[in-house]
Amino acid sequence: MDNKKFILIFSLILSLCIFSAGCISGDGINDDEKNKVIITEETENSVSLESGKDILVSFMDKAAGYAKENGKEKALKAFNDNNGEFIDGNLYIYAYDFNGTLIAHPYQPELVGTDRLNWTTANGLQFVKASSDAARNGEGYVMYMYPSPGKSGEINESASDLYEPKIGYVKKIDDEWWIGSGIYLSEYIDKANNKMPEVIQDEIDFTNNAVEFAKENGREKALAEISNTSGKFVQGNLYIYAYDFNGTLLAHPYLTDKTGKNLNEKTGPYGVRSVEVLSKKAKLGGGYVIFGWENPSNDNKPELKLGYVKPVDENWWLGTGVYMSDLTR
Known part of the structure; x- marks a missing residue:
């Protein structure tokens, strides 16, 4: 449980999400x-x-x-x-x-x-x-x-x-x-242009661009590009992954050995069934989820992540995410 403070200049929801998250929080003070x-x-x-x-x-x-x-x-x-x-x-x-x-x-x-x-x-x-x-x-x-x-x-x-x-x-x-x-x-939405902070806006734009690529070029070409670690859908710690709505991994630049496997049962740090939750969000039209996942830029150590997902059509969806270390540094 927490509540807000400052002013609006972000628009996420991001919906963070790491896991997924939510909870109990708070803050306050009045000098300065x-x-x-x-x-x-x-x-x-x-x-x-x-x-x-x-x-x-x-x-x-x-x-x-x-x-x-x-x-x-x-x-x-x-x-x-x-x-x-x-x-x-x-x-x-x-x-x-x-x-x-x-x-x-x-x-x-x-x-x-x-x-x-x-x-x-x-x-x-x-x-x-x-x-x-x-x-x-x-x-x-x-x-x-x-x-x-x-x-x-x-x-x-x-x-x-x-x-x-x-x-x-x-x-x-x-x-x-x-x-x-x-x-x-x-x-923290920038009211002048209705955009969120750069690191989150980049995540949204990256996903939207990947969805457009998939629609314009077809599923086979899109999945090949997503799987390519040197391709256009890997940019630093941002990368696109693809699943069908049953939880089967279709493409991932760092999990090629898991391609074709159903990962709905995968439970990340602190209890989140990441793929299942992401799929549900995508089926509702897309949005944010917080879940835990291994960070390939940090020796594959589990880390909270703010994911953003979007459906390509009624059969499959794409997503990416910002690790907490990138969002808070």
């Missing part, structure tokens, strides 16, 4: 007025995703400093206050212990005290478990899908149609507990 962004429909100047991430990390640093200076009891009381100093626009702070128990959330007080370790987002991502693991390392980014909040801050985790991609940041307070907050990527 120069860092605050007032969100209104009339706002003409947008902050960049880079600036948004900087604000998020700064917000988290201040919350962590408050907790360490004032102690756990006072900090949790402040973080649970939905009218307090740790509500800053769309940012708020949430807190968990390392057993997965939610110990602070200003907009979901009914869940405080409950075990959320195995809670999953709409497409199966074990968000709390992933965030706890990141926090154990001290601090770091996470990526997930989470429902956008209502006007009064209410969050409906059962509303799968409201899930959209978020970038979260988590930070360890001590060996017992950690805090988190996050920003919705949809807050």
Whole structure:
């Protein structure tokens, strides 16, 4: 559970998605007025995703400093206050212990005290478990899908149609507990041209261009080009993959040994059945999914990934994805 903050200049949803994701998050604070962004429909100047991430990390640093200076009891009381100093626009702070128990959330007080370790987002991502693991390392980014909040801050985790991609940041307070907050990527749409941040827009354009190529040149030629590691559909960490709607891999530049195999049962890090979830999203017309996958540029280590998929026709679909390390560096 988290909520938004800054201003709109992204349009993803990205729908992040790593896994797939979603979950429990928060953020807030109110000194340093120069860092605050007032969100209104009339706002003409947008902050960049880079600036948004900087604000998020700064917000988290201040919350962590408050907790360490004032102690756990006072900090949790402040973080649970939905009218307090740790509500800053769309940012708020949430807190968990390392057993997965939610110990602070200003907009979901009914869940405080409950075990959320195995809670999953709409497409199966074990968000709390992933965030706890990141926090154990001290601090770091996470990526997930989470429902956008209502006007009064209410969050409906059962509303799968409201899930959209978020970038979260988590930070360890001590060996017992950690805090988190996050920003919705949809807050970073460039209102001047209705485009998302460059790294995400590149992902969308790349997929759309591949779909057009497939429609213009036919399935056989498209699959051959997608399988070619030196072809037009491999650009750095971006590459296109192709599946049919049954989950059978049709083409992949780095998984040629899996071509022709059904990968619906493949479960990525933190529980997401990646291919199955991506296929379902493509069948609905396309969009974002967060899931886990091996990164060929990082010794094939599993990493959260924001995928974007689009159908070619009623039989097959194409997709690509941005690894979290590329989105948050």
